[in-house]
Amino acid sequence: MLSPAILIPAILNGLLTGAVYALVALGLTLVYGVLHIINFAHGALLTAAMFAAYFAYRFGIDPYVAIFLLAPAFFALGYALQRFVIGPASHGDDRNMLLVTLGIAVIIENALLYAFRADTRTIDVPYAFQSVDFGFTYLAVPRLIGFAAVFAVALVLWLIMSFTDTGKAIRAVAKEKLGAELAGIDVAHVYAVTFGLGTACVAIAACLLIPTYYVNPSAGNAFVLVAFTIVVLGGMGSVPGALIGGLVIGVVESLSSLFLGDSLGQVGIFLIFIAVLLVRPSGLFGARA
């Protein structure tokens, strides 16, 4: 059908895009694995982070440098949101938490819409169009950096989870909240830290995306629905699942865009999403839903 010369770059680009999807999904799956809710504000936070990265660039800060500013800033934002808004507002009820995160999503997205209108903005970094010649194909530099960065972040997260006290506390709460509480762990704090980490992931992803993507108030939405699909496919709460799922979805999207065109490519992803939810909700790597 299609020649390898077209398929292979599509697959490789799919992997590169998929890595960033995976990072967005990572934040989501982390929050689910510990708080056991789906954070509907995830997409809006990504959009906000992309706007932040955009404005950082306008102030002369290169996106890759901005990572080191925005990640801590958004960690703090996520921490504060969970600790002082979402946690108290939900009164411990999962269904309420869904609604509260939805409400926050609506607020953030529409505040951005109100402040910045629906115009699409892009930035122009000098290396945006540089690419590396791999012989059989060219791959864009920003996307390669993004790919590497995602694995670096995953590695850092793994180190945090395995070797720091906070990481151990997070794993304890994820496994058995009541027991962790009885052992003296401050669950509200752990929840907030986890939410902060998830938001930081999204901030990093935003910085990785901004060299090659546009920014507008609904940009985050496009990514987050894909992220949901990845998280469900890879298994809620599974970090390897998010990474592998991200790569798979990136490739699927790339190939279905090739065959079906952009909009229908998106539909393909949703259909996979619905199919996975119905047939195997625990995903490839997840525990029982």
Added chain:
Amino acid sequence: MKAFAPIVVVVALFAAVPLIVHSNVVLNFLVVALMIALAGQGWNILGGYGGQYSFGHAAFFGTGAYVTAILQVRYGVNAWAGFAIGIAAGAAVGAVIGALTFRSGLRGSYFALVTLAFAEVLRILASVAPITGAGVGTLIKLDLRAQAFQFQSRAVFYWVILALVALSLITAKLIERSRFGAWLIAVRENEDAAQALGVDAATVKSVAMVISGAITAAAGCFYAQYFLFVDSGIAYGTWISIEALLTPIIGGVGTVFGPLIGALVVKALGEGAQMFTGDAPGLDLVVYGAVLVLVIWFAPRGLIGGLAQARQWLTRRPAAEGSHG
């Protein structure tokens, strides 16, 4: 019969409004508010009484709107027949989504996600499919005759939507007093305990979804007739998914009048926001989002629940006979 008296009184009061108020602005506000109340009552059946929180009720609203519009525009079907078929289509979509999701045992977050995804899929399909007019949308020709379900006088539209809302109020009350309703509420409170008492939770939830879909689709059909234009963003956009869930939550989930009260409050807030800021898009939804968070935080049972709590507090007996178990 006594139980339905409040509904009769409220509907009668509302019906009298166009006889006293002649301002088109006010009538238009009320028509839209009633339409949202109808959509919200649909959500309320599944979410308020059944505890299944759908984040994609646009799927039903949009289906109702598109089906009735397309049948009229492309196939020359009579507008009233189109309306009825639109409602049936909404019910059918509810049956499909319900069968798929509840038989698989999906609950909570997953259920919210799936409904969101369904609405999004429909939105994307509608934005590219030729039959819906794709990006351009579908325009119903102006034809101010009763047979075409279009009326010169806004008051008539008002009475039509009021009649639909009245039916939805009666439906909610009937459900509340029926075995189905007792089962549905039990599923909401504790699905496992309900199952142990013989409740077929999957079927109960699916039936609730069919009813819910039909009611919200009716609101969509009305939208098409009132505004005469439908596109994918209007039909399947997140705005209606949000308003459909916001109105019962503000007014009081699982109550008969919750969606109606909530709709009036939501629309009033929306108007207020607009007066403040002109036509800048987004601010009214910011207000809605903030209200959602605040209501869940401080009044999770909505306005009606808050009133009930206040009444309980005021008539509280001094000595407690049984301590908190």
Added chain:
Amino acid sequence: MAEPLLIVERVSRRFGGLLAVNAASLIAPEGRITALIGPNGAGKTTLFSIISGFLKPSDGSVRYAGEDVTGERPHRLARRGIARTFQIVQPFAGLTVRQNILVGAHLRHRARADALAVVQRVAGEVGLADRLDRPADTLTVAGRKRLELARALATEPRLLLLDEVLAGLNPSEIRDIVPVIRGLSARGITIVMIEHVMQAVMSLAEHIFVLAEGRMIAEGAPAQVASDPAVVEAYLGHGGAAKLGGAHGR
């Protein structure tokens, strides 16, 4: 006499690597009170969950009223006449006591008026008639246990599975509820009860099964089981029987 109402035959249940129930068999003759006892973590509630349809067994079968009902879903079993209470009580917290019991009553009665009559009757039987319009979450622990029982009774069961219905009750509350349970048995309802309160078990049960680490290790009349060294060991640990010098287990 006809086949026993409930026959659990060599049922096993695996959770990953853990064999929670291992080839356990149990028989409940119609109209009798049968007890299922054993140390904590023995798998008793898991077995109940299998019998009531909340879990599928990895192996073995469950026969009820002469039919194989293995793996049938809970609501179907409820319609057949199997009712169960939960170890951790699960009231419909947002509803009143009356509304709670009504859900059970509706299983056999479609019309609200008929169902409400059943609610009144059942509430009287378990002693909740004076609290019908209270919110369920304002009941004491004893009240919630009675509610749990009332809901199950409202479904007009033939077989009643009681999971530690006496847990958390003080001696006087236990003294009040035991006659209620006996009364149910006198009406012909078959009862299988998981219990730790040994006095109640000894006085109520006609036949006892002992489950330890997933396996049935003993069965028989109360006196027989109480003096069985294997049973004592299961509760007190290795060598426990020797320590007690063969005295009645407690």
